[in-house]
Amino acid sequence: MQRKIIIALLLSGYILTASPQTSPNTQSPAATTPSRGPAATTPGPTQGYQQEVPQYEPPFSAPVITVIVFAVMAGIIGIILLSYYLLVNIKRRASVKPSQPSRI
Numbered sequence: 001m002q003r004k005i006i007i008a009l010l011l012s013g014y015i016l017t018a019s020p021q022t023s024p025n026t027q028s029p030a031a032t033t034p035s036r037g038p039a040a041t042t043p044g045p046t047q048g049y050q051q052e053v054p055q056y057e058p059p060f061s062a063p064v065i066t067v068i069v070f071a072v073m074a075g076i077i078g079i080i081l082l083s084y085y086l087l088v089n090i091k092r093r094a095s096v097k098p099s100q101p102s103r104i
Contacts, residue, residue, distance in 0.1 A: 058065065 060068070
């Protein structure tokens with residue numbers, strides 16, 4: 001049941017993010033409006049409705065980002081190993097019974 005739900009969610013995400021394709025035979029709304037002079041033209045490849053989106057430029061270069069990612073991964077793995085080591089030592093000390101002092 002969970003498998004079907006996951007597949008349905010993935011497909012719905014694909015359907016919602018897919019852009020609708022227009023056929024070349026249909027006219028755009030700008031081409032069907034009446035023109036008032038010689039300046040009215042249909043949008044060509046350079047006059048589309050899409051605007052240029054500015055690209056995000058990261059503040060760091062690629063090698064610096066790689067080093068940061070590896071440092072974070074090493075820190076997380078180090079914390080996991082340190083906590084494992086501490087838990088093993090605490091368990092070992094709790095299982096060792098204290099010896100009774102010898103009487104002379």
